[in-house]
Amino acid sequence: MAHRHFSPSLLRLSSFLLIFVSLLAGCSGKEKAASSNPDAYKVGLVFDVGGRGDKSFNDSAYNGLELAKQKLGIDFDYIEPQGEGADREAALRQMAADPDVKLVIGVGLLFTEDITAIAKDFPDKKFACIDYNPQPGTEIPSNLSGIVFEEKKGSFLAGALAALESQTGTIGFIGGMDSNIIRKFESGYAAGARYMKPDIKIITNFIGMTGSAFNDPAKGKELALGQYSRGADIIYQAAGASGLGVIEAARETGKLVICTDMALEWPAPDQMLTSINKAIDKAVLTTIDDAMNGRFQGGRQRMFGLDGRYTDYVWNSDTEKLIDPAVHERIEKIRQDILDGNISVTE
Known part of the structure; x- marks a missing residue:
């Protein structure tokens, strides 16, 4: 078999490109849940500052995705925040632009302004925001459900x-x-x-x-x-x-x-x-179920409170x-x- 000889400069360029591609993939922070059903309803979620592993707010939202996967058969992707979450808007747009994603969820009050604007830009997608906190007088798009708790x-x-x-x-x-x-x-x-x-x-x-x-x-x-x-x-x-x-x-x-x-x-x-x-996991599951079955409650804030123990003490x-x-x-x-x-x- 003939051996191919590459110049040192070409080898260096190839190594650089390999490293660059690896870094680019790592910086996206996007993860995909394995799914055996390519036709499954797909949800995209963007975490708040702290990301997975905070043993609190974000982990509860992720548990909601897992519950929805088990009970409803969904597929999902998620994106971890970078730094102090400055890439929040870009991450939401990345999810919204995915043709397979039907529902985009932002985890936390800091998403409020960005997700409101992006929901208007993608009227055919559904959006939900946990702890949605708009300024008084804000018009909430009909395809956006603001999840709030007591x-x-x-x-x-x-x-x-x-x-x-x-x-x-x-x-x-x-x-x-x-x-x-x-x-x-x-x-x-x-x-x-x-x-x-x-x-x-x-x-x-x-x-x-x-x-x-x-x-x-x-x-x-x-x-x-x-x-x-x-x-x-x-x-x-x-x-x-x-x-x-x-x-x-x-x-x-x-x-x-x-x-x-x-x-x-x-x-x-x-x-x-x-x-x-705040039963964020149950609220995420309920919101996904409603979105899949024609019961999505957009255009307003939706309260999950003491009634039903969505807000409760352990x-x-x-x-x-x-x-x-x-x-x-x-x-x-x-x-x-x-x-x-x-x-x-x-x-």
């Missing part, structure tokens, strides 16, 4: 629980990005705590003013250690992946933490009093070890009073 009511339950379980009379709150949605967590928590104990002391901190605040565990831990040192024995964190730092601080100090969106993984069962969960074998049974009964009564209108918690 954060304030869920947080009211967290505050009531913290007040009843606190031994020091001081509790804390740590939010991720200082935004109106995270402020709902904070104000609901404070209202619930003061409903039970009007004189309770509440220490509040926010990690930052941009989306990166949801992906800074070191800052979360620093703030939590500061609150615990000032007498807080329970901290409620609504901080995405940054909340992992708050959990670590609770583990180190032996204090307690109330988390958000952590029903499926329990990284510190001895410190986690409960978690106030009660399981771990939390029942830490929460007094009488306290649990009291929290259930408060939850029902909110549903019945006997306690007013305005979102």
